[in-house]
Amino acid sequence: MPHAARPTVTLHDVAAAAGVSVATASRVLGGSARKVAPEYEARVLAAAAALRYTVDAAARAMRRASDSIALVADDLTTPSMGMVVAAMEREARAAGAFVTVSSTMGAPERQLETVRLLRALRPRALVLTSRRFMANALGGRLLKELLAYENEGGRVVIVGETDMAFDAIGFDDFGAGRSAGAFLAETGHRRVAIFAGPRELRIVSDRTAGFIAGLRAGGVAERDIRTVHCLVSRQGGFDAARRLAAAGMDGRQAVLAVNDIVAIGAMSGFRAAGINVPEDVSVTGIDDIPLAGDVTPRLTTVALPLAHAGAEAIRFALGEPAGLAEPAGLAKPLGLAEPAELAEPAKSHVPRRLVVEGRLIVRASTRARA
Incomplete structure (x- = not known):
């Protein structure tokens, strides 16, 4: 024969039995950081034990x-x-x-x-x-x-x-791009391709503008900077590199990628086309994701914190x-x-x-x- 359900004991019942307010009982049983006088705490715990009170887990989760x-x-x-x-x-x-x-x-x-x-x-x-x-x-x-x-x-x-x-x-993002562009210009690169993403993305436009500013400040002629729009993904970088390699590299000595994922894809694309990095072409990214330090060769990048x-x-x-x-x-x-x-x-x-x-x-x- 099934047993009758045990009546639900509420926090109000515990507070009444202990002779304290509901707020005091809640602080004791709810683990509040606010201190309760030892005598009141003992009374609440004794009343909860006597009434076999259990905390409402659902209510606590909501709180x-x-x-x-x-x-x-x-x-x-x-x-x-x-x-x-x-x-x-x-x-x-x-x-x-x-x-x-x-x-x-x-x-x-x-x-x-x-x-x-x-x-x-x-x-x-x-x-x-x-x-x-x-x-x-x-x-x-x-x-x-x-x-x-x-x-x-x-x-x-x-x-x-x-x-x-x-x-x-x-x-x-502009400053990160400018830092990468200036570095390539300072290290003697004079014909550079930028692997950018969709024009409407602000991160793409800012980093691309920064690349160009850094290159131009370092003496690279505007006519020697080519922007290639691709998907912002490893596949996007891979495909852009393969297309550039198929065109004979167009004299490009370096690639500035809008982020590390595109740069890593580009390095794979060049490798598949028989183009060596960095002997034939330098590749630089932005972000410094963990993979940037693990690929071969390890990727030059601008680390964002x-x-x-x-x-x-x-x-x-x-x-x-x-x-x-x-x-x-x-x-x-x-x-x-x-x-x-x-x-x-x-x-x-x-x-x-x-x-x-x-x-x-x-x-x-x-x-x-x-």
Whole structure:
């Protein structure tokens, strides 16, 4: 014969039995950091044991949402984003929070839908990672959703370019490109190909402009710089290299790739075509993903402090002071905009802006030309 179900014991029952308030009982049984007088703590624990009270795990899980940081990223499959997310998770765990991750593939409608869903779960902070978040996107609907979330007590941090008045961390893509271009010019390269991605991507246009600026400052003639648009992928770099090799290299002594993945694909394409790197052509990338130091030859690149940017985004989200734990010269705070310049109404705190800079790492995929 089945037993009758045991009556559910609530926190109110425990508090009444112990002769304390519900708030006091909750602090004792919920593991709160706030101290409770020893005599009250003993009474609550004794009452809970006598009543065989068990904590509502579902309710506790809902409360833990306030300890979470929700990350909204474009594409989680890229090595550079993997470095950013891993750093965010480590920093959040060290601070006693946890990170949930959503991917939107950079589609504005999916970004908006994801933010709406996350807002309902009330995380402590939202960290949006994308190369470009603008106030006028989707007619301002994404901005409106983010402002409503902050007005409810949340915190928004953006990793990437933005004109919104939220804390933001950006990357000096133009400066990274200029550093790579200047290095090739200084090492005697005079006919250079740039393997860029789609023109409409801001990261592509900024890095390409930087490449050209660095080359031109180093004495490379504009007519000797050729820009090849390809997919921003290993296959894109491979195909671009094969096409250049099939055209007899057109006298090109070097390739500047928009990122390390394209550069690594280009090296494979040249190898398949019988072109040696760096004897026949030098190859340089940007990002310094882990694979850059493992390929043969090891890739010359401009290292962006991706992991440090991810960790700093979590520090912004938790309200800690700005400043990268990185050698001098890798990060610089930007001047903050005056309220009249902001894209949205004045807020309770002045948004912080930080731009992280890259540094050139010379490896075996490049060599000096006569």
